[in-house]
Amino acid sequence: MPEEVWILLVEDDDDDAELALRALARCELAPRVVRARDGEEALDVLLGRGEAAAGTVPPPALVLLDLKLPKVDGIEVLTRFRADGRGRDVPVVVLTSSMLPADVRACYQAGANSFVVKQVEFAEHARTLREMAAYWLQVNVRP
Amino acid sequence: MTLDVRTLLALFALTQALQVVVLSVQYALFRSYRGTGAFLLWSAAVGAGSVAFLFRDHETLGRVAIFAQNGLIVFGTLCLWAGLCRFHGRDEDRRLFGAVLVPYLAAHAFLLWVVPDIDLRAVVLAAALVVSALLSARELWRERTGESRPVALVLVAGLLAHAAFFAYRGAVLLIGAHVGDVWGSAAFNVAPYVDGFLLTNLVTFGIVILVNRRVNAEVREARDHFRRLLDTIPDAVLMTRVSDGICRDANEGFEALTGYRRDEIVGRSSTELGVWVDPRARDRVFERALESDATRDLELEGRRRDGTPFVGSVSARRVDVRGEPHVLSVVHDVTGRYAAREALQRSDREIRELNAGLERRVAERTAELTAKNAELEAFVHSIAHDLRAPLRAIEGFSGILEEEHSARLDDEGRRLLARVRGGARRMDRLLRDLVEYARAGSAGLRHERVDLGVLARGAFEDVVPAEAREAWRFVVGDLPTARGDAALLRVVLRHLLANAVKYAAAGPGRSVEVRGRVEAGHVVCEVVDDGVGFDPAHAGRLFRVFERLHAGEGDDGTGIGLAIVRRIVERHGGSVHAEGRPGQGATFAFSLPETGESDA
Numbered sequence: 145m146p147e148e149v150w151i152l153l154v155e156d157d158d159d160d161a162e163l164a165l166r167a168l169a170r171c172e173l174a175p176r177v178v179r180a181r182d183g184e185e186a187l188d189v190l191l192g193r194g195e196a197a198a199g200t201v202p203p204p205a206l207v208l209l210d211l212k213l214p215k216v217d218g219i220e221v222l223t224r225f226r227a228d229g230r231g232r233d234v235p236v237v238v239l240t241s242s243m244l245p246a247d248v249r250a251c252y253q254a255g256a257n258s259f260v261v262k263q264v265e266f267a268e269h270a271r272t273l274r275e276m277a278a279y280w281l282q283v284n285v286r287p
Numbered sequence: 288m289t290l291d292v293r294t295l296l297a298l299f300a301l302t303q304a305l306q307v308v309v310l311s312v313q314y315a316l317f318r319s320y321r322g323t324g325a326f327l328l329w330s331a332a333v334g335a336g337s338v339a340f341l342f343r344d345h346e347t348l349g350r351v352a353i354f355a356q357n358g359l360i361v362f363g364t365l366c367l368w369a370g371l372c373r374f375h376g377r378d379e380d381r382r383l384f385g386a387v388l389v390p391y392l393a394a395h396a397f398l399l400w401v402v403p404d405i406d407l408r409a410v411v412l413a414a415a416l417v418v419s420a421l422l423s424a425r426e427l428w429r430e431r432t433g434e435s436r437p438v439a440l441v442l443v444a445g446l447l448a449h450a451a452f453f454a455y456r457g458a459v460l461l462i463g464a465h466v467g468d469v470w471g472s473a474a475f476n477v478a479p480y481v482d483g484f485l486l487t488n489l490v491t492f493g494i495v496i497l498v499n500r501r502v503n504a505e506v507r508e509a510r511d512h513f514r515r516l517l518d519t520i521p522d523a524v525l526m527t528r529v530s531d532g533i534c535r536d537a538n539e540g541f542e543a544l545t546g547y548r549r550d551e552i553v554g555r556s557s558t559e560l561g562v563w564v565d566p567r568a569r570d571r572v573f574e575r576a577l578e579s580d581a582t583r584d585l586e587l588e589g590r591r592r593d594g595t596p597f598v599g600s601v602s603a604r605r606v607d608v609r610g611e612p613h614v615l616s617v618v619h620d621v622t623g624r625y626a627a628r629e630a631l632q633r634s635d636r637e638i639r640e641l642n643a644g645l646e647r648r649v650a651e652r653t654a655e656l657t658a659k660n661a662e663l664e665a666f667v668h669s670i671a672h673d674l675r676a677p678l679r680a681i682e683g684f685s686g687i688l689e690e691e692h693s694a695r696l697d698d699e700g701r702r703l704l705a706r707v708r709g710g711a712r713r714m715d716r717l718l719r720d721l722v723e724y725a726r727a728g729s730a731g732l733r734h735e736r737v738d739l740g741v742l743a744r745g746a747f748e749d750v751v752p753a754e755a756r757e758a759w760r761f762v763v764g765d766l767p768t769a770r771g772d773a774a775l776l777r778v779v780l781r782h783l784l785a786n787a788v789k790y791a792a793a794g795p796g797r798s799v800e801v802r803g804r805v806e807a808g809h810v811v812c813e814v815v816d817d818g819v820g821f822d823p824a825h826a827g828r829l830f831r832v833f834e835r836l837h838a839g840e841g842d843d844g845t846g847i848g849l850a851i852v853r854r855i856v857e858r859h860g861g862s863v864h865a866e867g868r869p870g871q872g873a874t875f876a877f878s879l880p881e882t883g884e885s886d887a
Contacts, residue, residue, distance in 0.1 A: 157676050159676070159677075159679065159680035159683070159684070160676060160679060160680070163679065163680070163683040163684075163687075166687065212672065240672075241671070241672045241675045241676060241679075242668060242672050243668065243671075243722060244664075244665065244668045262675070262679060263679075264675055264678050264679050264682050264711060264712060264715035265682060265686075265712060265715070266679070266682050266683035266684075266686035266687065267686060269679070269683070
């Protein structure tokens with residue numbers, strides 16, 4: 145059985161989450177998307193601990209990470225994920241509405257592969273997400 | 288007692304030789320005194336004359352010896368007169384000198400060779416000696432003043448006695464007496480030699496004493512002048528013996544400077560009196576003076592007798608007094624200058640401290656302001672972030688509604704939905720501009736060479752989508768190179784071009800031109816459109832936040848763009864302005880300092 149390709153979406157805002165899910169659902173590949181509502185849940189999934197980890201044994205093919213999250217913020221999640229052996233090679237795209245240069249710098253330092261600003265115009269936003277998923281899941285070659 | 292003329296003559300010659308030695312030494316020592324040479328000549332001539340006397344009986348040379356003897360004696364006595372004249376500072380009367388000597392020599396020669404007559408020769412000689420003695424006496428009498436008076440008077444007396452003697456001798460010979468045997472011991476013949484012996488000794492001693500007195504007087508005078516000079520100098524002068532530091536002399540200037548009397552310092556050392564705050568400093572002055580012979584302008588702190596401080600600038604020189612090393616020091620009072628300099632330095636220091644304080648405060652304020660700006664920017668970002676989340680929901684869901692459920696809406700419903708999405712998009716742009724406006728105020732400013740032409744073309748491409756560019760006449764002129772932050776200046780051009788494009792869209796030529804020039808040290812860049820223009824009366828409002836002159840022209844203006852332009856340009860130290868007329872297009876310009884000084 146081929147390994148399941150799935151995406152972890154870390155997003156606390158239900159509206160944003162639904163929009164992202166709808167956008168990704170229109171992908172050719174239509175990957176499974178698992179959503180984490182806060183940083184802690186995200187870490188549970190990524191580091192394979194607690195309930196949330198059930199059924200997610202292969203690491204995600206892509207992580208879409210919001211920055212401003214309850215409990216554990218996005219940069220912390222990223223840092224801890226990168227520190228863990230399993231998380232080293234997983235592409236992480238920071239998906240946020242912040243354009244603060246300091247945030248951009250901090251994310252790349254923590255090991256983000258990409259930094260994408262959420263667009264308000266849905267059509268644009270959806271296209272970006274689809275193209276991104278296609279790129280990281282189909283074009284990009286991982287070790 | 289029988290006096291033998293030969294013995295006398297020998298003695299006379301001997302003493303004369305001694306006198307020649309004495310007067311030679313005197314001449315050697317005091318050559319600078321006029322007359323000492325003539326005195327020596329007098330003594331030598333008279334001595335030589337007495338030696339010539341010894342040869343008067345010689346067979347062939349006898350008459351020459353006699354001529355030489357008396358001629359030299361008369362010449363010598365005239366030299367004495369000439370010497371006295373010169374010693375008194377005037378030239379002897381040469382004609383008088385000749386008027387005595389030449390007739391005498393003529394008469395003497397006549398009475399020796401033509402009509403030999405020893406008695407008449409003696410008379411003529413006596414006359415010549417009387418005349419020359421009187422001349423000398425008169426010269427001494429004239430100058431019988433001051434320190435030389437007693438000596439002059441004694442000499443005058445001797446010369447008069449001598450003249451009287453020869454006057455008597457001449458008179459006696461004239462009325463019939465005879466010289467007789469010149470070698471005999473008759474009193475008449477012996478007397479002239481005794482007279483000559485006494486007179487030459489007397490005159491030689493007299494001359495020595497006269498010169499001595501003059502030297503003394505001059506030394507006294509020099510010392511007096513030195514003293515006066517010393518006391519006239521307003522500076523303090525000290526003469527100090529190096530071996531024990533004892534002060535040997537001090538002037539009035541020293542009294543004035545330190546308040547000590549001369550007799551308090553002389554015989555004691557200045558360190559003993561406590562004149563110098565740091566005695567080692569005085570020692571250094573001494574060392575330098577001894578090392579290099581002289582030293583200048585060393586500043587020493589001193590204390591006056593009443594304890595008040597002073598500052599002296601000391602110049603010192605090594606001076607030997609009777610072979611002992613001394614230091615002659617001149618102390619110039621520079622207390623005032625020193626105090627002034629101190630005050631100047633103090634105020635200088637204070638000013639520097641004030642400046643430093645001011646700079647520190649400015650730096651603190653700047654840091655505070657920078658922090659505040661950054662805080663504000665972060666705040667604006669955070670607000671924008673939070674506001675955009677619901678916006679995305681509005682836009683996104685209404686978009687999905689439009690795409691997936693529009694069949695169930697009527698035209699009015701679809702129109703309203705489009706309005707909702709438009710509103711959301713406009714608010715998004717507003718938020719972006721607000722964030723940009725905040726950034727324009729707080730972002731770090733880079734200073735680099737900026738090609739405005741490249742920026743303008745890039746900004747135009749940002750503003751007008753590729754497919755729409757065909758319809759535009761976009762001209763970029765020859766733009767000067769500016770100095771500033773390229774990223775921020777691109778924002779400036781983007782907003783100016785967006786503004787121009789917006790209003791020129793309805794213009795006849797859809798024309799936008801960017802041109803530039805250098806003017807009075809500023810790089811000026813203008814964006815010209817052929818759009819609707821504006822009323823010049825409102826030009827001032829253009830660059831304020833949320834000010835818009837044209838209402839209801841679609842949803843693409845936020846009213847922040849020109850405010851961002853102004854903020855960035857002003858941070859570069861430049862200025863913005865706009866020109867326009869309704870219906871005749873507008874020109875928006877900004878100018879930047881050529882040197883690139885900014886963020887003032």
